[in-house]
Amino acid sequence: MAPLADTWLVEPASVSLNSVFLDALRELAEEQSVRRQALLKAGVRFTATGTLDAVLASYTRLAAERVRQRVVDVAEVAGPRSVVLLHEAGLVTRYGEAGGRELRAGLQQAARHPADVPHGLWLLPAEDPRATPTPDGRTVEVVNRASEWEVLGGPFLKVLRSAPARP
Incomplete structure (x- = not known):
């Protein structure tokens, strides 16, 4: 069998x-x-109290919708059967109850259906490649470890790290 890369x-x-x-x-x-400083202050309060105020929650939900569309746009530009590598997912996870979870779950569901965009989706990196991914302390859903999980290493990771990043 050929290596994954x-x-x-x-x-x-x-x-x-x-x-x-x-x-x-x-x-x-x-x-x-809206002053960005007001959103930043709301984010600081959320960090301190664990309570997300309604205004910030509204903004993060709208932002998550835009992020989903941008990921889909990147996948469409990359072409059919392309794979999107998601990284630096801490903020999306942090605001999981206000759009982040729906964003991640929606992208995962689309990637599970060959006709949907994106065709393939990877969330990189896991802190421990053999442990269930838990960015920001929240578990990422893995339905089937055999088909939705791969431990990456060596030359493949080197290629991924050298690939140009596209927001």
């Missing part, structure tokens, strides 16, 4: 979810004439 016929598209999420929040703040 040799089976890809197209270059994977790489998306930093944190970068795209922050860009979407900035755009929303500008569109709504």
Whole structure:
């Protein structure tokens, strides 16, 4: 059997979810004439109290919708049967109850259906490649470990790390 890296016929598209999420929040703040500082303060309060206020929750839900569309756009530009590599997913996970979980689950569901976009989806990296991924302390759903899980290493990771990142 050929190594996994040799089976890809197209270059994977790489998306930093944190970068795209922050860009979407900035755009929303500008569109709504809201000071970004107010959103940052709400984020600090969320960190301190664990309670997400309604305004920040609303913005993160809207941002998550935009992030999903941008990931789909990247996949469409990359071409049919392309694979999207998601990395830096901490913010999406942090705001899981306010759009993040739906974003991740929606992308996962689409990747499980060959006719949907993206065709393939990988969340990189896991802290411990053999442990269930838990970015920001929250578990990522894995339905079938045999078909939805791969431990990457060696030359394959080197190729992934050198690929150009696309937000």
